[in-house]
Each structure stands twice: as structure tokens, then as C-alpha cells.
Amino acid sequence: MSDTLPGIEPDDLDGHTIEELSxxxxxxxxxxxxxxxxxxGCQIALAAxxxxxxxxxxxxxxxxxxxxxxxxxxxxxxxxNIGREARAGRSIPLSHPSPAASLALxxxxxxGLIRAAGEEAGGLVVGRCTLEGDVTTPxxxxxxxxxxxxxxxxxIASAATRLRTAxxxxxxxxxxxxxTAIDITVQDIHPAPSxxxxxxx
Amino acid sequence: MCFVRAxxxxxxxxxxVEPRTRPDLSALDDRILAGRAADxxxxxxxxLVRRYGRLMRVYAxxxxxxxxxxxxxxxxxxxxxxxxxxxxxDLGSVKSWLMKIVARKGIDRLRARRExxxxxxxxxxxxxxxxxxxxxxxxxxxxALSIALAAxxxxxxxCWVLREIGGYSYLDIGRELDxxxxxxRGIIARARRNxxxxxxxxx
Numbered sequence: 404m405s406d407t408l409p410g411i412e413p414d415d416l417d418g419h420t421i422e423e424l425s426x427x428x429x430x431x432x433x434x435x436x437x438x439x440x441x442x443x444g445c446q447i448a449l450a451a452x453x454x455x456x457x458x459x460x461x462x463x464x465x466x467x468x469x470x471x472x473x474x475x476x477x478x479x480x481x482x483x484n485i486g487r488e489a490r491a492g493r494s495i496p497l498s499h500p501s502p503a504a505s506l507a508l509x510x511x512x513x514x515g516l517i518r519a520a521g522e523e524a525g526g527l528v529v530g531r532c533t534l535e536g537d538v539t540t541p542x543x544x545x546x547x548x549x550x551x552x553x554x555x556x557x558x559i560a561s562a563a564t565r566l567r568t569a570x571x572x573x574x575x576x577x578x579x580x581x582x583t584a585i586d587i588t589v590q591d592i593h594p595a596p597s598x599x600x601x602x603x604x
Numbered sequence: 605m606c607f608v609r610a611x612x613x614x615x616x617x618x619x620x621v622e623p624r625t626r627p628d629l630s631a632l633d634d635r636i637l638a639g640r641a642a643d644x645x646x647x648x649x650x651x652l653v654r655r656y657g658r659l660m661r662v663y664a665x666x667x668x669x670x671x672x673x674x675x676x677x678x679x680x681x682x683x684x685x686x687x688x689x690x691x692x693x694d695l696g697s698v699k700s701w702l703m704k705i706v707a708r709k710g711i712d713r714l715r716a717r718r719e720x721x722x723x724x725x726x727x728x729x730x731x732x733x734x735x736x737x738x739x740x741x742x743x744x745x746x747x748a749l750s751i752a753l754a755a756x757x758x759x760x761x762x763c764w765v766l767r768e769i770g771g772y773s774y775l776d777i778g779r780e781l782d783x784x785x786x787x788x789r790g791i792i793a794r795a796r797r798n799x800x801x802x803x804x805x806x807x
Contacts (some may be wrong), residue, residue: 419783
């Protein structure tokens with residue numbers, strides 16, 4: 404490899420520096436600088452800098468592709484740490500025959516029920532769910548908003564109908580929520596699930 | 605996972621119900637996974653850890669300048685991400701958000717090292733990619749650049765990734781690394797010049 408490279412050495416830049424040229428590139432070569440634009444050396448350096456910039460976004464991905472897969476014990480270290488704080492959310496009261504007992508579901512558990520209903524219904528995978536309304540007051544109207552990803556060949560409309568029925572059934576079985584609406588938003592359509600695990604993406 | 609809280613005579617009973625079937629989460633896009641994780645679904649978060657763990661390691665290594673602390677920094681970043689995911693507005697941007705967090709954690713670690721005055725122990729260049737032929741033998745231009753980046757002096761690589769990947773300004777980098785921004789500008793110019801020169805070897 405040579406120690407000098409035409410176009411990026413100070414002597415080739417007609418009095419300009421790589422710093423200046425980088426700033427010029429950052430500014431979108433505007434306002435135009437005639438002494439840079441007319442200098443062949445600067446043009447070579449600008450082209451090299453632009454090429455470098457176009458690659459920079461992918462450089463970490465390229466490095467990651469030759470990085471060994473994370474150690475399983477390292478992953479379980481993360482999972483154990485985060486598992487200590489479940490996302491309980493609000494407390495959703497349930498009536499109980501004994502006046503001495505008070506019973507409540509966590510909002511997080513209701514979201515879990517909704518995800519599980521999605522698993523049973525099939526065709527759609529549930530993402531974020533939001534319970535809108537005062538769930539802490541018995542009898543208050545509650546609207547459920549669910550983001551989903553669709554998979555498979557089935558029509559999304561029929562899968563959504565099945566999901567809505569499954570969510571409503573699960574909530575009626577396990578909660579006393581007064582559900583006024585279940586809004587399903589399809590965020591993504593992905594390939595049908597396979598037995599494979601996360602690849603080297 | 606499903607928690608039911610029951611209280612009778614002051615006692616809480618927590619029942620955990622696991623769903624009977626689990627979908628293949630690894631095929632899902634970031635937004636759905638981040639949404640599930642924001643709602644408390646740990647397996648969905650684990651998919652994100654597997655999907656971006658390596659990328660975050662590479663980034664952390666360039667910010668830290670060596671392998672030391674990389675595992676800890678990325679682990680800390682994921683734990684913080686879990687805590688703050690429910691407030692992430694654009695769940696689809698979870699990848700760039702994770703990258704921001706890991707850069708932040710890396711910089712914090714550098715600051716802590718500086719306070720303990722043991723920075724010299726960590727600043728020795730890592731032995732990776734020192735071969736002059738490695739760049740020429742890379743299988744893609746991006747990979748060649750990745751090798752060239754690993755061979756840069758630590759401070760040049762650190763400033764360059766914070767600028768080009770992290771989107772930090774010269775001023776921000778200077779503030780984070782306790783350097784005048786004019787110095788940062790010079791360091792990044794040298795990094796660019798060195799990278800361009802190294803890349804010539806790939807042709």
C-alpha cells in the first residue's frame with residue numbers, strides 16, 4: 404500500500420483541507436465554492452469522501468455479519484434481569500363473593516390474554532395492545548386497540564374477524580371488562596411461520 | 605405470560621398462565637416485536653436481543669475502543685431499553701433507538717474509565733484486523749470498510765462512528781469526550797483520510 408494517495412494529500416487539494424471538503428460535502432456543496440469545484444484534486448477527494456459516506460451506514464452491519472452469535476448465557480443474563488420487573492400496569496378489579504377478599508387482574512395480564520387469544524385464532528400475530536378507558540372502575544366502557552402482523556394466505560378480514568371473536572371470548576371468560584370496541588390495525592404482513600429460529604439477519 | 609393478582613386477608617396470590625402455543629416470533633417485524641415487548645412479552649424482547657445483539661456489540665466495540673466491557677455495555681443497553689420501551693413512540697424505529705442507547709452506554713463507560721484514570725489500560729488497539737492484507741481480501745466493499753475501521757487508531761474510529769453512525773455533531777462528540785470540537789473535526793478528517801487510503805487496497 405502506498406503512503407500517499409493522489410487526491411487526498413494536502414498538496415493535491417489546492418490549498419483546501421479534508422476538513423473543509425468534508426464540511427462542503429456535509430453542506431450539500433452549497434453555497435458553491437468555485438475554488439473547490441474547479442480543482443481536480445478536490446473533486447477526486449470529494450468523490451472519495453462521498454463514496455466513503457455512502458458505505459458508512461452499512462459498515463456496522465458488515466461487521467456484525469462476521470461477529471459470533473451472542474452467548475446463550477449472556478442472553479439469559481438479560482432475560483433474567485428484565486424478568487424481575489413485569490409490566491403490571493393498572494389493576495383491573497374483579498368481583499368476588501367474599502366481601503373480605505379483593506381480587507384484581509393486572510393490565511399486563513389482560514394484554515397477555517389478548518396475545519394468547521391471537522395465538523389461538525391464528526393468521527395474525529398480536530403486537531402492541533392498548534386498553535382505552537377507565538379499566539379500574541367496574542362497568543366503565545373499554546375500547547381495545549390491537550396492532551397485528553398478518554401471515555399466511557388467508558384473507559386478512561376473516562383472520563381479523565376470528566381474532567376479534569377470540570379476544571372477546573377470552574375477555575368475557577376471564578374479566579368483567581365492558582368491551583365496546585376492538586380495533587385491529589394490520590401493521591405488517593410477514594411470511595408464514597416456519598420451524599426455523601432467528602437467522603443471521 | 606399472564607399474571608392474576610388476588611388478595612384475600614392481605615395476601616396476594618400471583619398466578620402465572622402461559623399460553624398453550626407460541627407463534628414463531630423471529631419472523632416478525634421490529635414494530636410488532638417492540639409492541640409485544642413494550643407490553644411485557646419477554647420472548648419478543650429476546651428476539652430483538654438476538655436480532656440486534658451482534659450489531660450493538662460491533663458498535664460498542666468501536667466506541668469503547670476494545671473488547672473490554674463490550675458485553676456489559678450491550679447488556680446494560682438492552683436492560684435500559686426494556687425499561688423504557690413502553691414510552692418509545694415510534695416502535696418501528698426500535699433498531700436506531702437501541703443503537704442510540706448503546707452509544708450512550710458506551711460513552712458513559714468511557715467517562716467512568718476516565719474518572720478512574722485507567723484509560724490507558726483500555727486504549728491499546730485491539731489485535732483484530734491488523735493484517736495489511738485483510739482489507740484486500742474482504743468479500744465486499746462494506747466488509748473492507750469494516751476491517752479498515754477496526755484497524756484505525758482507537759480515537760479516530762470512536763469519533764468517526766459517533767459522527768457517521770450516531771449522527772453526533774463535532775460539538776456533541778467534543779462535549780462527550782472532553783475534547784475541543786476543532787480537535788474532533790481534525791480527528792474525523794484523519795479517520796476519513798485513513799479509511800479512504802485503506803479502501804484503495806480493496807480494489
